[in-house]
Amino acid sequence: MRFAARLAGLLACLAGLVAWAGPAEDYAAGDRAYRRGDVREAIAKLRPAADAGHAKAQALLGAILDASEQDEEAVRYLKLAAAQGEPDGMVLLASMMGMGEGTPKNPAGARQLMEQAALAGKREAVVAVAAAYLGGGYDLGPAERASPEALAWMQRAALIDHLPAIDRLALAYRKGEFGLAPDERKALEYEARSRALRGLADGGRKATPARRPVMPKVPGA
Numbered sequence: 001m002r003f004a005a006r007l008a009g010l011l012a013c014l015a016g017l018v019a020w021a022g023p024a025e026d027y028a029a030g031d032r033a034y035r036r037g038d039v040r041e042a043i044a045k046l047r048p049a050a051d052a053g054h055a056k057a058q059a060l061l062g063a064i065l066d067a068s069e070q071d072e073e074a075v076r077y078l079k080l081a082a083a084q085g086e087p088d089g090m091v092l093l094a095s096m097m098g099m100g101e102g103t104p105k106n107p108a109g110a111r112q113l114m115e116q117a118a119l120a121g122k123r124e125a126v127v128a129v130a131a132a133y134l135g136g137g138y139d140l141g142p143a144e145r146a147s148p149e150a151l152a153w154m155q156r157a158a159l160i161d162h163l164p165a166i167d168r169l170a171l172a173y174r175k176g177e178f179g180l181a182p183d184e185r186k187a188l189e190y191e192a193r194s195r196a197l198r199g200l201a202d203g204g205r206k207a208t209p210a211r212r213p214v215m216p217k218v219p220g221a
Helices: 002-035 039-051 055-067 071-083 087-099 107-119 123-135 148-159 163-175 184-197
Strands: none
Touching: 002 039, 002 055, 039 055, 055 071, 055 087, 071 087, 087 107, 087 123, 107 123, 123 148, 123 163, 148 163, 163 184
């Protein structure tokens, strides 16, 4: 009897582990299907995982639904992913919020969400926020685009070799913008980085081009 009880307990634990692993397995299967171009199979596998609360499944399913023009359902899943701190979900939801796709247009909310994704380490989110400060996206006005916060985002984007941010910083150091003191040495450093990234090293020699991060949609930029 004691052995039977232990066996029953072990089987119950194993059953619990299988059930717990289900959403992760469904996500992996859905991801594989998506990568090989089988969208229908991907959706079929991802939906149970997303409904079970798997954040990455929610983000990927939301992305597929967005691409399929099923915007309202895409927003629903992306909100679930973003609420769990999933950076991909944040980026995609911010993009849809900024454009007013599947949800009322909300530039300020979109920027806040994109900033959260950027601070979570999402490179394309850093680029998107910097691009908004550069171009006036997310309804950013002239005062905000000339603020210390704008400078901070330019610097973050420059660290990942975003050329427009590097060019803007070079100009800012030449003119003393963003509250900076004019600094020709700094301006020259940024200008040299810009030339190198464009493949124009000193002396006209070609340099290896840097990989540029993919930039999500930024409304108004």
